[in-house]
Amino acid sequence: MSLLNAQQLERVSHAVQDLTPAQLAWVGGYLSGLSLGGNNVIPFPQALQVSAPGQQHGISTTILYGSQTGNSKNIARKLEQELKAAGTTVSIKSLRDYRPQQLKKEQRILVVISTHGNGEPPDDARAFFQFIHSHRAPGLEGLEFAVLALGDSSYEEFCQTGRELDLRLEQLGASRWLARIDCDVDFGEDAAGWRQQVLEKAGRDTPQAGGNAILFNQPVSGSTVQQEQALGTQEAPYAAELLALTPVTDAASDKEVLHAEFSLAGSGIRYQPGDILALQVRNDSALVDAILSHTGLDGETAVTLKGKTFTLRTALQERLEITSLTRKQYENFTGSSDGYQADADWLDVLEQHPKALDAQTLVELLRPLKAREYSIASSLEAHPEEVHLLVKRVDYPHNRRRHLGAGSNWLARLQTGDSARIHIKPNERFKLPADDQTRIIMIGAGTGVAPFRSFIAEREARDVQGGSWLFFGEQHFRTDFLYQSEWLQYLQSGALERMSVAFSRDQPEKIYVQQRLLEQAAAVWDWLQQGAHVYVCGDMHKMAKDVHQALTQIITQQGGRTPEQAEAQLEQWISAGRYQRDVY
């Protein structure tokens, strides 16, 4: 059933029938502003008092962003366009390019920043963070600031970087212009609300621009925004056809890793080696049935999520996370975080803590289903109009029941010819060197090897010879040597110069990639001396930390530095983009 009656629908259609696409986009923004801002939104005619381009006034504002996968950057850019259109004097910078000494000279900064690692700043913001936490950080009396923090509440340190920054700026004497907002994975509405607040408050400071000029979602032209739309978005993803899905592990392996190929033919979608593909997935109907059966709820009951109505079954299958829950959700549901288990799903928790629940209460306990992200394993140069992934199917026993990861098993159930809703997430911080002659050292364990297939395929397609060294780790040589025949071909063709492998379970003691690095410390150091870039992909919790430690050791031993100097060298390489990590 439509939310509008027939007359209302007709009036709306009539009102917009002769608008251009740009005007329609403006009206869309205006209406969402109305729905968010209520009576804070100014009357329509006043909102049209747009300043002439270049005519800017009021307090000078700098938008800063710290972003790993582009979300914060996109929000920051939208805000920049909106503030400019509203007549505010505004500039925008990535924290990567921003000299923190400049803070002293600013009037107002608006920071959009995500959290990565385990509560760490995005790589681009690390040097900035170090500076503001050092004794060199200046007093910032006279500076106004506002922070929009992006994060994911499934991580224990939710929005930690934004929180730390908000606190630190206050400690340094700056005054909070707006309260910080912490956004979860479905950040669209919260971020829009924050932009709206900024525009309203900035409008009050900018009398020349029409009193309280609020130009929420002012349509913006320019190649960046058009390019973002062409890539597809979470709201408007591209339906890509599955061309192939094959296991790359042997049937005798302890794990199942799949190689998937999707068609991008005719879509115009472009990506670079190192970028990420986001897939919109669904939960397994068997798990949905089990939850309905356990709670005794009827799947046809209507529930409301963010103002939209769904059946309970659709909400559980397509909209909400049921395969995992956060400590906080567990605590809210059971009254204590004691007994929380990261491997449990909602069926476990509902079974272990039986409660009478109605359908709406149940859906309000759950987090929105997030798109699953995968490192792209192909190169458009080598695989035109296609995108490939390397995906481990998550399947583990817990509580005497098989637990299947939602996304990886949804993918595993697809048939060729089916389509998947996808969008590309540019990953600027995981890119081949600009100069093909720069050497690269790639360290990937398990599915972490995926982006290196894209790197080497791209280099081969560009006729780049040598200068590449891959460290790969998996459990067994016989069953788990992912893309073995391709690596051998690349070694033969010269696109890959060296390969070192660590099969952890082929001998009594574990052997991991970092041991191979240490065994070849002199050669690794030599490559580093020649300016090699270092890439690490795969497990964030253990592998990436141990590899970092091994690199520190190599710099210490081979380069004759102290551990502190080695650590500082690695930090400097991170900031300079010479040491890049894509870990999860």
Ligand SMILES: Cc1cc2nc3c(=O)[nH]c(=O)nc-3n(C[C@H](O)[C@H](O)[C@H](O)COP(=O)(O)OP(=O)(O)OC[C@H]3O[C@@H](n4cnc5c(N)ncnc54)[C@H](O)[C@@H]3O)c2cc1C
């Ligand atoms: C930037 C980025 C790049 C990534 N690239 C890849 C890639 O190239 N290939 C790839 O396979 N994955 C990759 N991942 C991980 C991927 O996004 C999913 O998290 C993974 O596929 C599990 O999702 P799921 O929906 O199947 O499991 P979920 O339904 O999300 O997980 C259910 C439960 O399974 C457990 N679990 C989750 N992941 C794993 C795992 N990998 N092994 C064992 N248990 C697990 C957890 O306890 C979790 O609570 C990447 C993640 C990020 C952030």
Ligand SMILES: NC(=O)c1ccc[n+]([C@@H]2O[C@H](COP(=O)([O-])OP(=O)(O)OC[C@H]3O[C@@H](n4cnc5c(N)ncnc54)[C@H](OP(=O)(O)O)[C@@H]3O)[C@@H](O)[C@H]2O)c1
């Ligand atoms: N519960 C979870 O959330 C969970 C569990 C596992 C993996 N993951 C994620 O899934 C991703 C991919 O999994 P995957 O199966 O493809 O790869 P993986 O689990 O990272 O395994 C790949 C190889 O890395 C080895 N390894 C284990 N610990 C290591 C360490 N400290 N340093 C270096 N190598 C190490 C493994 O050895 P051994 O297996 O023999 O020790 C194996 O040989 C990982 O990046 C991780 O983030 C999540």
Ligand SMILES: Cc1cc2nc3c(=O)[nH]c(=O)nc-3n(C[C@H](O)[C@H](O)[C@H](O)COP(=O)(O)O)c2cc1C
């Ligand atoms: C590998 C990885 C680690 C993350 N760690 C955290 C974390 O510790 N805390 C958090 O709140 N969010 C974490 N996130 C979620 C991101 O902050 C979130 O996806 C955000 O929207 C990314 O914004 P960006 O694209 O601007 O970097 C992590 C995401 C990834 C991919």
